[in-house]
Amino acid sequence: MKKLSIARNSMPESGIRKLQNLASAIPEAIRLETGEPDFITPSNISEAAAKAALEGFTKYTPVPGYITLRKAIQEDFNKDYNTSIDINEIIVTSGAVCAITAALMAIADHGDEVLMPDPAWPVYEMILIAQGFTPVSYKLEPDAGFTPNWSELESRITDKTKAIMVNSPSNPTGAVYDEATVKKIIEFAQKHDLYIISDEVYDSIIFDGKHVSLKTYDTDGRVITIMAASKKYAMTGWRIGYAVANKDITASMSQIMITLVGNATSVAQKAYEEAITGPQDFVEKARLSYKNRRDKVYDLFCEAGIKAYYPKGAFYMMVDISSTGMDSDDFSIALLNEEKVSVAPGATFGKTTARMIRISYATEESKLLEGVRRLCSFISRHSK
Numbered sequence: 001m002k003k004l005s006i007a008r009n010s011m012p013e014s015g016i017r018k019l020q021n022l023a024s025a026i027p028e029a030i031r032l033e034t035g036e037p038d039f040i041t042p043s044n045i046s047e048a049a050a051k052a053a054l055e056g057f058t059k060y061t062p063v064p065g066y067i068t069l070r071k072a073i074q075e076d077f078n079k080d081y082n083t084s085i086d087i088n089e090i091i092v093t094s095g096a097v098c099a100i101t102a103a104l105m106a107i108a109d110h111g112d113e114v115l116m117p118d119p120a121w122p123v124y125e126m127i128l129i130a131q132g133f134t135p136v137s138y139k140l141e142p143d144a145g146f147t148p149n150w151s152e153l154e155s156r157i158t159d160k161t162k163a164i165m166v167n168s169p170s171n172p173t174g175a176v177y178d179e180a181t182v183k184k185i186i187e188f189a190q191k192h193d194l195y196i197i198s199d200e201v202y203d204s205i206i207f208d209g210k211h212v213s214l215k216t217y218d219t220d221g222r223v224i225t226i227m228a229a230s231k232k233y234a235m236t237g238w239r240i241g242y243a244v245a246n247k248d249i250t251a252s253m254s255q256i257m258i259t260l261v262g263n264a265t266s267v268a269q270k271a272y273e274e275a276i277t278g279p280q281d282f283v284e285k286a287r288l289s290y291k292n293r294r295d296k297v298y299d300l301f302c303e304a305g306i307k308a309y310y311p312k313g314a315f316y317m318m319v320d321i322s323s324t325g326m327d328s329d330d331f332s333i334a335l336l337n338e339e340k341v342s343v344a345p346g347a348t349f350g351k352t353t354a355r356m357i358r359i360s361y362a363t364e365e366s367k368l369l370e371g372v373r374r375l376c377s378f379i380s381r382h383s384k
Contacts, residue, residue, distance in 0.1 A: 015348025065092025118350030174311020221246030
């Protein structure tokens with residue numbers, strides 16, 4: 001038989017998925033590797049989906065999404081971020097991954113270079129490679145709040161650079177970009193005529209300061225904002241999100257969506273509509289819970305004398321393991337075998353975090369704290 005696709009089969013394996021598979025074989029393992037809210041979807045959202053299904057919202061939808069959902073998104077986004085986006089600048093997608101994929105396919109061609117942060121969610125690189133684009137990493141400085149190294153970023157520009165990807169609040173670091181950093185990213189993109197894909201799916205999970213959307217400062221339509229229901233409303237399995245971009249980009253994304261999924265699932269759209277327009281008390285309840293867990297976890301690392309990077313948003317924390325002399329892959333596997341605790345190896349996010357691991361504190365609190373204690377004990381025991 002002829003060979004399989006070289007590009008699609010050269011995608012790197014996600015270190016997160018690898019640890020998930022290993023941990024799933026250990027029923028008693030404490031799972032700190034996966035970034036998923038431990039809450040169930042609020043009942044009003046699930047009930048709205050069930051009601052919609054019974055009322056016949058089970059057929060194809062307009063490719064950009066139901067107009068009622070897009071109007072709800074439009075009102076919500078404009079209110080939160082002081083924008084005036086048009087309804088035709090919104091496209092509903094099957095989660096953030098679908099939105100990112102369609103956005104990249106709309107703006108880039110085979111061989112184009114796309115700047116992506118290091119560290120970054122590994123799926124970014126997988127998407128770029130799968131679509132024939134060239135990922136070019138730019139370093140985020142750990143001791144500067146995981147913000148870009150601007151001089152190094154300049155050196156990454158070539159005549160093939162088409163776009164830059166940014167993520168705030170960040171997975172995996174929990175970094176939150178302030179207004180000055182956001183404006184500097186916009187200026188950088190304007191200087192080099194780049195599109196910006198801004199992944200802002202953790203926008204509601206901020207502990208210190210506030211979320212600053214790049215779209216607020218987008219004066220010429222180069223920013224593509226990615227949003228999703230997954231983290232804000234504990235709807236990871238519903239696979240529903242959206243993108244905000246200029247009308248030419250969303251029109252192209254609509255054509256691309258036809259080839260990917262046709263349209264986002266009808267009942268998930270109706271559920272998302274209820275999530276946006278219904279009560280918002282869950283969002284604040286979840287945020288405060290994550291903040292409380294962050295504080296307790298960070299205190300445990302401080303008490304143990306272990307360096308952890310203080311996150312300002314999302315629900316992740318990076319932990320320095322360099323004292324053990326192990327790389328993050330070996331460390332994660334040894335930790336799972338010895339302590340029955342699963343974490344994400346830092347190397348899966350980039351070279352910058354090769355001597356770190358990521359934990360998710362979206363885990364139930366008692367399990368989370370026990371897992372962190374075991375992690376601290378493991379690091380102390382293996383430090384040289």
